[in-house]
Amino acid sequence: MTKIKNAIVDSSQLNSDLIKSLEKAGIDYVVDDDVAVKKHYRSGKKQLVVVEKKGEALDTCATISDKYICCNVKVLKSVSNCPYDCSYCFLQNYLNDGNTKVVGDDKALIDEVKERCLKEPQRLFRIGTWELGDSLALEYETGQAQRLINAFRDIPNAILELKTKSDCVDSILACDHQHKTVVSWSLNAHSIVEKQEHKTARLAERLAALKKVTDAGYLVGLHFDPMLYFEGWESEYESLIRDTIKATNINQIAWISLGSLRFNPEMKKKIEANFPASTITYTEMIRGDDGKMRYPKPLRMAMYRHIIHTLQDALGCDDLSPQTDCNKPLFYFCMERWDVWQDLLGSSPTSIQHLDYLFARSLQARFFSGLESPQKHNYGI
Amino acid sequence: MPVKELKFLSSPPLFAKHKPYHLLLDSLGPVNHDFGYAFYDETETVFCLTAHHAKLTSFPYLILDYNAQFLGLDALLIASSASSWPVILKAQFLAQASLDLSNRHDVLSLMPLLGLVDQQSVLSSFIKIAHLPKHLLEVASSKKLSYKQACQLTRYDDSYLQWFQTTILPFIDPSCSVFLELLESLHNCFHRLGGIDSLTKALALDCLHDTTLSSDKRLLMLRNQVFQLCFPTQFKYNEHIDLYIKSLNLPAFISIHWDKSLENKGFQLSADVTSEHDMQALVSTLQQDSLQGLLKEMSYD
Numbered sequence: 001m002t003k004i005k006n007a008i009v010d011s012s013q014l015n016s017d018l019i020k021s022l023e024k025a026g027i028d029y030v031v032d033d034d035v036a037v038k039k040h041y042r043s044g045k046k047q048l049v050v051v052e053k054k055g056e057a058l059d060t061c062a063t064i065s066d067k068y069i070c071c072n073v074k075v076l077k078s079v080s081n082c083p084y085d086c087s088y089c090f091l092q093n094y095l096n097d098g099n100t101k102v103v104g105d106d107k108a109l110i111d112e113v114k115e116r117c118l119k120e121p122q123r124l125f126r127i128g129t130w131e132l133g134d135s136l137a138l139e140y141e142t143g144q145a146q147r148l149i150n151a152f153r154d155i156p157n158a159i160l161e162l163k164t165k166s167d168c169v170d171s172i173l174a175c176d177h178q179h180k181t182v183v184s185w186s187l188n189a190h191s192i193v194e195k196q197e198h199k200t201a202r203l204a205e206r207l208a209a210l211k212k213v214t215d216a217g218y219l220v221g222l223h224f225d226p227m228l229y230f231e232g233w234e235s236e237y238e239s240l241i242r243d244t245i246k247a248t249n250i251n252q253i254a255w256i257s258l259g260s261l262r263f264n265p266e267m268k269k270k271i272e273a274n275f276p277a278s279t280i281t282y283t284e285m286i287r288g289d290d291g292k293m294r295y296p297k298p299l300r301m302a303m304y305r306h307i308i309h310t311l312q313d314a315l316g317c318d319d320l321s322p323q324t325d326c327n328k329p330l331f332y333f334c335m336e337r338w339d340v341w342q343d344l345l346g347s348s349p350t351s352i353q354h355l356d357y358l359f360a361r362s363l364q365a366r367f368f369s370g371l372e373s374p375q376k377h378n379y380g381i
Numbered sequence: 382m383p384v385k386e387l388k389f390l391s392s393p394p395l396f397a398k399h400k401p402y403h404l405l406l407d408s409l410g411p412v413n414h415d416f417g418y419a420f421y422d423e424t425e426t427v428f429c430l431t432a433h434h435a436k437l438t439s440f441p442y443l444i445l446d447y448n449a450q451f452l453g454l455d456a457l458l459i460a461s462s463a464s465s466w467p468v469i470l471k472a473q474f475l476a477q478a479s480l481d482l483s484n485r486h487d488v489l490s491l492m493p494l495l496g497l498v499d500q501q502s503v504l505s506s507f508i509k510i511a512h513l514p515k516h517l518l519e520v521a522s523s524k525k526l527s528y529k530q531a532c533q534l535t536r537y538d539d540s541y542l543q544w545f546q547t548t549i550l551p552f553i554d555p556s557c558s559v560f561l562e563l564l565e566s567l568h569n570c571f572h573r574l575g576g577i578d579s580l581t582k583a584l585a586l587d588c589l590h591d592t593t594l595s596s597d598k599r600l601l602m603l604r605n606q607v608f609q610l611c612f613p614t615q616f617k618y619n620e621h622i623d624l625y626i627k628s629l630n631l632p633a634f635i636s637i638h639w640d641k642s643l644e645n646k647g648f649q650l651s652a653d654v655t656s657e658h659d660m661q662a663l664v665s666t667l668q669q670d671s672l673q674g675l676l677k678e679m680s681y682d
Contacts, residue, residue, distance in 0.1 A: 272536060282572040284612050286642040296614040297643045298681035339646040343680045 003083035003199070004100075004141045007048040008032045013104030018050055021143030038098035041091055042274070045083050048141060049099045053108040058116055061131065065290035068335040069349055071257070072356035073126045073161070076113060078103045078144060079133035084165055085198040087275040088226055091132065093267040100133075102142050110151040117158045122378040124360040124371070126182075127152075128161035135162035136183075139171055149175045156371070159254075159363065161221060165200035167209035173216040179367055182254045183213045184221025187244055189236035192228050196278060203240070207247040214248040219367060222248075225259030225334050227303050229283050229295055237303075238310045245314040250329065254363065258307055259334035262294040290335070297340065304333070304344055321345040322358045326365035330358065353380040385446055388427075389439040393419050396428035398452050398481065403432055405473050406461060408522070416441040418460030420453055428453070430460035451487055454478055455494060464496030468510070468531050469522040471495050475504060476511030509535040517546045524557040537564065541571050548581070552589035553600045563604070566611040583610055618643055618681065625678050629671055632662045639679070646679050 007029035341348035360374035
């Protein structure tokens with residue numbers, strides 16, 4: 001079922017494959033090269049604006065801070081805004097334009113990716129399309145993911161990550177992905193999905209979709225992020241982990257991330273205004289060294305510890321540190337401190353670049369034995 | 382708006398429809414200018430725009446043009462240098478004008494004279510500010526809250542603000558930043574605990590009514606309670622670390638500091654060494670296993 005009612009297309013994009021997808025989906029569109037900015041992030045969620053690629057679309061995930069370890073993933077800004085409406089979503093405080101914009105010119109996006117990857121052929125790039133939107137939520141209307149999957153298949157040193165809260169996977173199941181695409185889910189406890197992740201696929205629907213892509217042979221990623229603190233979090237997150245691992249094949253899990261709720265201080269007011277029924281901003285929080293509000297460290301660590309124990313049990317693996325052997329999904333924290341890694345996993349990456357290297361090492365060892373073993377110096381270590 | 386002329390007048394009356402506004406302007410204190418402002422209405426009757434206590438038989442008045450559609454409020458704003466008014470007064474003026482003027486666009490037209498942009502959203506924000514509970518508004522005014530700070534107050538639930546204004550505010554005299562901090566922290570607890578009753582039960586508010594305590598002491602006791610309630614994890618672990626450090630029985634010239642937000646693991650040890658004996662005591666302290674144990678205390682197992 002489409003969430004999009006209609007579309008506006010820039011005249012430069014009329015011959016793009018995306019238009020064919022729009023027509024196939026039965027989405028009416030008009031041509032307009034001067035679409036007015038929408039002030040509120042919600043006001044453009046039901047209309048698609050197909051735009052040309054302007055400037056550089058490939059960037060590094062914008063959450064880099066030297067006090068918190070980032071995974072150094074690259075992001076391809078192919079979409080801006082999202083049909084979903086999660087209470088904690090940073091887009092409500094980030095977007096200057098509430099239009100849901102999709103770049104129509106896939107070829108230009110892919111050319112930029114190829115050019116970047118060619119410049120450093122000795123390193124492996126992980127590239128996601130989820131920075132400013134959901135990678136698959138609009139797949140029915142745009143067909144963009146299918147075209148990206150096909151393109152990434154032929155880029156030797158790049159892996160595409162499609163991260164989603166949707167269950168829109170049917171159209172990608174038949175793609176010849178050759179394991180070069182990781183389909184990943186942002187997953188949360190059942191009551192959080194119900195109360196905070198509005199308009200997204202329900203948890204059972206996401207897990208059913210996870211099973212489908214697993215059966216289609218894709219590598220998968222699991223993001224238990226952002227974890228939220230609420231009464232009963234222990235049992236709900238435990239169920240989530242167990243149900244998720246059951247829905248997939250451990251040998252196809254490329255990576256698993258863990259993170260907790262965090263947001264800029266000014267977003268607190270936005271959340272309270274946009275989601276008056278939500279209570280997520282009233283929990284105890286501190287201001288971290290990156291300026292973001294987050295739960296105090298002892299609370300975060302208690303939550304992580306519980307998840308790690310559950311994951312260890314569900315995966316049948318006592319050691320989740322990415323620094324030890326490679327015979328397991330790569331586990332990492334998203335934007336956590338060195339000492340949290342150290343205290344919970346026994347070791348910490350020495351830098352952002354080091355974690356990037358550990359990803360490459362794990363992926364090469366587990367899935368891409370045909371590629372050369374990654375060398376640390378190629379990752380700036 | 383140009384000045385039309387200078388006239389010497391004998392105590393012209395205030396324009397009746399301006400009376401609520403002059404009551405608001407009383408909060409600015411007495412006006413002691415060497416001249417006043419006035420305007421003539423359609424019937425050529427002159428009305429004073431500036432209240433003067435002196436009843437002079439002949440006093441110089443600058444006669445201003447005015448817009449009848451705005452009830453002469455445009456002239457009143459100019460005569461009162463409205464752009465320099467405090468935020469709360471601007472809010473109260475706009476709220477009153479919204480009642481008196483039939484057209485919201487007329488109110489918007491007055492906003493530039495208050496030094497404000499004439500946007501609907503800004504007008505709505507100011508009207509919301511004006512509708513805050515009365516005593517809270519008075520305190521906000523006395524603390525000289527900025528527009529942004531005053532807007533923050535409008536985020537809070539009415540029932541919470543009423544409770545804060547009657548249960549907390551009469552018994553303390555906080556600075557502006559502490560006033561805002563208390564409002565925000567207690568509001569978080571209000572939602573976390575599920576309402577006023579639970580919040581009141583969780584706080585021992587007797588200290589606020591203890592007249593033997595100074596206002597500062599009462600405020601300090603309240604802030605400590607609010608911190609403990611609002612930041613239970615930080616309170617618990619900081620207290621734990623504090624107790625551990627006390628158990629080390631460090632010499633008085635050695636002190637230990639740590640990040641109370643608990644984000645940064647580790648501690649800073651400072652020593653004021655003034656003798657060889659101090660030096661030996663410092664070396665001895667550094668060699669204690671129990672001091673190393675402090676880091677383990679910061680692992681939060």
